[in-house]
Amino acid sequence: MDFLPVRKLDDILALDKMVQELTCKLSYPMGSLLKIAGRYLPNFGIEVTDQNRAELERSSLTNYFSCWGRAAKVTLEAIKKATTDAGFPVNNSHLNDEVGKMTVDVLMNLARADKTRQFMLTDIGAGDGETTAAVFDAMCNEGAFDLAERCEFLLVEPSEENLWNASKNLRDHRINQEHKVRIATVGGTNHNFLGRIKDGESDVIYSSAVFHHMIFPTYLDRLREGLAADGVLVVGDWYTTIFKHPAFVAEILRNLDIDKPGYAEFLSLFKCSEGDEKRLTQHMDRDEIITNFRMLRYIVTIGQEFQKIPVENRDEFLEGHCSFEDRKVDLESKGFMTEMKQLSGHHGFSKMHTNVRNVDPYGAAKVGAFAKQPILRKQR
Amino acid sequence: MNKPSNEMGVNKKHYVFEEKDPKHVFTNFDEIVRFDTDFWNVTKDLPIRTGSLMRLSEESFRNWRIGITPENKQLIKRLGEDFRQKDYCEKQRDSSIRTVETTDWIDMIRNGMTRAMVHYAKEVLLSLDDGKRALNVCELASGYGKVSVSLAASLLAQGSNDLLSRTRFYLVDYSEEKLKRAVEKLEPYNPAEIVTVPMSDEEFLAAFKEKSDVMLSLCHMHKRPFLGDLLEKINDSLSRKGVVISGDLHSSLPSHPMLMYQLLERMGTENRRLKLFRDMFSAFMDAKTIPASAEENRAITDHQEYWAGVYNEILSSKSTGTMRSRHYVLGAFDTTKKRVALMEDKGFIIDPDKVRRAFPKAKIGSNPVHMAPGSDRASVVLAMKGKALKG
Numbered sequence: 180m181d182f183l184p185v186r187k188l189d190d191i192l193a194l195d196k197m198v199q200e201l202t203c204k205l206s207y208p209m210g211s212l213l214k215i216a217g218r219y220l221p222n223f224g225i226e227v228t229d230q231n232r233a234e235l236e237r238s239s240l241t242n243y244f245s246c247w248g249r250a251a252k253v254t255l256e257a258i259k260k261a262t263t264d265a266g267f268p269v270n271n272s273h274l275n276d277e278v279g280k281m282t283v284d285v286l287m288n289l290a291r292a293d294k295t296r297q298f299m300l301t302d303i304g305a306g307d308g309e310t311t312a313a314v315f316d317a318m319c320n321e322g323a324f325d326l327a328e329r330c331e332f333l334l335v336e337p338s339e340e341n342l343w344n345a346s347k348n349l350r351d352h353r354i355n356q357e358h359k360v361r362i363a364t365v366g367g368t369n370h371n372f373l374g375r376i377k378d379g380e381s382d383v384i385y386s387s388a389v390f391h392h393m394i395f396p397t398y399l400d401r402l403r404e405g406l407a408a409d410g411v412l413v414v415g416d417w418y419t420t421i422f423k424h425p426a427f428v429a430e431i432l433r434n435l436d437i438d439k440p441g442y443a444e445f446l447s448l449f450k451c452s453e454g455d456e457k458r459l460t461q462h463m464d465r466d467e468i469i470t471n472f473r474m475l476r477y478i479v480t481i482g483q484e485f486q487k488i489p490v491e492n493r494d495e496f497l498e499g500h501c502s503f504e505d506r507k508v509d510l511e512s513k514g515f516m517t518e519m520k521q522l523s524g525h526h527g528f529s530k531m532h533t534n535v536r537n538v539d540p541y542g543a544a545k546v547g548a549f550a551k552q553p554i555l556r557k558q559r
Numbered sequence: 560m561n562k563p564s565n566e567m568g569v570n571k572k573h574y575v576f577e578e579k580d581p582k583h584v585f586t587n588f589d590e591i592v593r594f595d596t597d598f599w600n601v602t603k604d605l606p607i608r609t610g611s612l613m614r615l616s617e618e619s620f621r622n623w624r625i626g627i628t629p630e631n632k633q634l635i636k637r638l639g640e641d642f643r644q645k646d647y648c649e650k651q652r653d654s655s656i657r658t659v660e661t662t663d664w665i666d667m668i669r670n671g672m673t674r675a676m677v678h679y680a681k682e683v684l685l686s687l688d689d690g691k692r693a694l695n696v697c698e699l700a701s702g703y704g705k706v707s708v709s710l711a712a713s714l715l716a717q718g719s720n721d722l723l724s725r726t727r728f729y730l731v732d733y734s735e736e737k738l739k740r741a742v743e744k745l746e747p748y749n750p751a752e753i754v755t756v757p758m759s760d761e762e763f764l765a766a767f768k769e770k771s772d773v774m775l776s777l778c779h780m781h782k783r784p785f786l787g788d789l790l791e792k793i794n795d796s797l798s799r800k801g802v803v804i805s806g807d808l809h810s811s812l813p814s815h816p817m818l819m820y821q822l823l824e825r826m827g828t829e830n831r832r833l834k835l836f837r838d839m840f841s842a843f844m845d846a847k848t849i850p851a852s853a854e855e856n857r858a859i860t861d862h863q864e865y866w867a868g869v870y871n872e873i874l875s876s877k878s879t880g881t882m883r884s885r886h887y888v889l890g891a892f893d894t895t896k897k898r899v900a901l902m903e904d905k906g907f908i909i910d911p912d913k914v915r916r917a918f919p920k921a922k923i924g925s926n927p928v929h930m931a932p933g934s935d936r937a938s939v940v941l942a943m944k945g946k947a948l949k950g
Contacts, residue, residue, distance in 0.1 A: 252658065253658065256654070256657075256658045256661075260654070263703050263740055263744075264740065266740065266743035266744060267744070268708060268711075268712070268743075268744045268745070268747045268748065269708070269712055269744075272670050272673075272709075273708070273709060273712045275670070276674055276677070276709060276712070276713065277712070277713075277716045279674070280713075280716070307663055307667075308667075309666075309667065309670070312667050312670065312671065313670070313674065316670075316671050316674040316675065317674070319675070319924070319928075320674065320675060320678040320922070320924070321922065322922065322924045344663055348663055348664065348667050351664065351667075351931055351932065352667075352671070352931075352932070353671065353928070353929060353930050353931060353932060355932045356929060356931075356932035356933070532718065533718070536716040536717070536718075537715055537716060538712050538715070538716055539712075539747075540715060540747040540748050540749070541747065546716070
């Protein structure tokens with residue numbers, strides 16, 4: 180089994196299949212390694228090269244789409260219950276709250292700078308419209324009804340069914356009591372759903388709890404192109420390092436009661452020993468440790484809830500989480516300004532003290548606003 | 560199942576409804592219980608049932624042939640409370656009830672109401688804050704602390720950590736398990752204190768010695784048949800300039816037997832049951848007696864649509880748990896207009912201009928806040944403490 184690292188696509192897929200089979204009988208299986216953030220794949224013995232990157236990204240999205248296709252109402256309810264039972268202080272709804280507020284703060288600043296400007300706002304991974312509903316709510320709470328009339332919303336979401344629900348839900352939103360808000364949708368379950376965003380069209384692009392499903396930051400290129408010259412990207416997301424290293428994943432598997440041979444094989448495959456996770460933890464700060472511990476508890480609790488639902492509706496636990504610092508590196512490398520000192524002169528950020536807001540006390544959930552850099556720095 | 564509490568000396572013998580005077584309004588408690596038993600038996604064993612009449616709002620009882628008197632009020636109130644507790648336990652035991660009853664729309668409305676409530680709560684807290692004193696926030700029927708946790712998250716996100724560190728949260732709920740979870744969620748925000756109270760709201764408020772600056776209640780007041788009593792206690796428990804912020808669902812559907820009958824018809828209820836229902840309320844089925852605005856009528860339609868949707872979901876479900884779960888339609892729902900009138904009657908100030916004058920720096924928009932365009936189905940009301948009208 181000593182064949183790692185692998186770089187040829189066939190070898191990577193063979194490794195992935197082998198690992199998935201080890202955990203497929205668990206109530207909460209691990210799923211594909213190709214859902215882990217690309218920057219952490221080398222820790223799992225997968226070398227990312229210019230030759231295999233696009234294929235890995237395609238496989239990753241295929242895996243995600245297949246997972247989402249299995250999810251039913253019982254799946255979402257089980258996950259929701261586990262979020263509560265695992266004691267997570269916040270959930271996606273809180274993340275949406277702050278994405279909504281941050282988006283409206285930025286928008287009001289842009290509107291103050293140009294009193295006649297019409298705005299296009301784009302929701303990436305719009306789902307059932309919950310994040311856009313939060314933007315509408317923030318507009319209503321701020322009394323920004325007249326601003327709403329100057330806005331058009333574009334909902335970008337791979338699932339046509341979700342988009343249909345989103346349009347229906349948002350039509351019934353209270354913002355339409357005062358003013359009719361225009362909504363357009365872009366859907367299609369293909370791998371290039373972001374490709375349909377027009378260049379320079381969006382003044383604000385916002386997204387909540389979506390980007391941790393993207394393993395490479397290539398999507399940021401498309402979003403940057405989609406933004407107007409002074410456009411702003413508002414991102415709410417989960418930031419953990421629980422899937423950064425196979426030793427952490429091994430700990431999850433142990434807590435999900437993987438059988439002993441399977442556990443031993445997993446450790447041996449990735450050259451880990453029991454207790455490695457403790458050694459790695461020594462280099463982490465308190466918040467990161469607490470966040471990862473809560474994530475572990477969350478995954479285990481979902482595993483318990485999934486025992487009560489049909490096998491065909493069960494999700495898989497690996498995702499592309501990364502640390503907030505790593506996300507910032509990605510954003511900067513793709514031409515976004517991430518620091519408040521860079522943004523203070525930008526009219527979308529006037530009167531703002533900070534461009535990053537913590538939603539979770541331990542930093543696991545944050546909302547950040549990042550502006551497009553005027554000239555893209557040369558990439559390595 | 561909904562059986563009258565034995566502790567209350569209620570005769571458990573099944574009573575077969577026999578009409579003597581179709582216009583008769585029951586005031587004797589034993590007769591009311593027998594009539595109610597016959598009533599809930601009409602829809603017994605259906606996936607969606609009316610449930611007991613004891614869930615109705617004080618104002619609706621008469622439309623359903625029950626007259627409230629000083630002699631029977633406390634007995635009816637206690638019996639209603641027993642039913643509410645049973646519903647609560649049933650929902651905790653059977654998670655499929657919640658799964659089926661929580662539609663996308665309900666989820667979105669609850670989140671929207673929470674956001675509006677958090678916005679008003681934050682604006683009031685920031686206005687009251689002098690940078691020194693402790694502030695008390697109380698959430699009634701808090702469950703997992705949805706509104707309190709959202710408020711804490713919002714204060715953290717905007718950097719009001721100092722205010723948060725001086726805020727004491729009181730969480731009131733029957734369920735100790737839910738309170739435990741709520742504390743786990745709220746504790747990381749480091750508020751001044753979290754006090755959990757595993758009892759009913761009225762019991763808590765009667766014993767509450769402190770004063771609350773902000774009282775929160777989400778989707779709860781429509782479960783209180785004698786809401787006026789609760790509102791009086793809330794008013795007494797608020798500090799000077801204290802506010803209660805309530806987000807709630809509204810509808811006149813349970814206010815009149817005719818509207819309920821229409822829903823049962825729509826759900827394809829057998830003729831035998833419909834006839835029993837008609838027989839019980841033959842002199843009370845005139846729909847012309849239901850005055851309602853366009854928004855209130857839409858709320859009735861929305862409410863009926865909601866239950867029809869739940870019914871379809873149950874029928875299409877493959878899960879035997881869902882097929883067996885029990886759902887009750889009746890509740891103490893009212894209209895927003897009536898809620899505001901009741902609050903004003905109990906001494907609260909709702910007029911947005913007056914509220915704005917009391918909190919000049921706060922961003923107070925409309926009050927009440929209607930959550931659905933063209934419909935009175937859901938709203939948030941901010942009610943400021945005024946002079947309590949005793950007696």
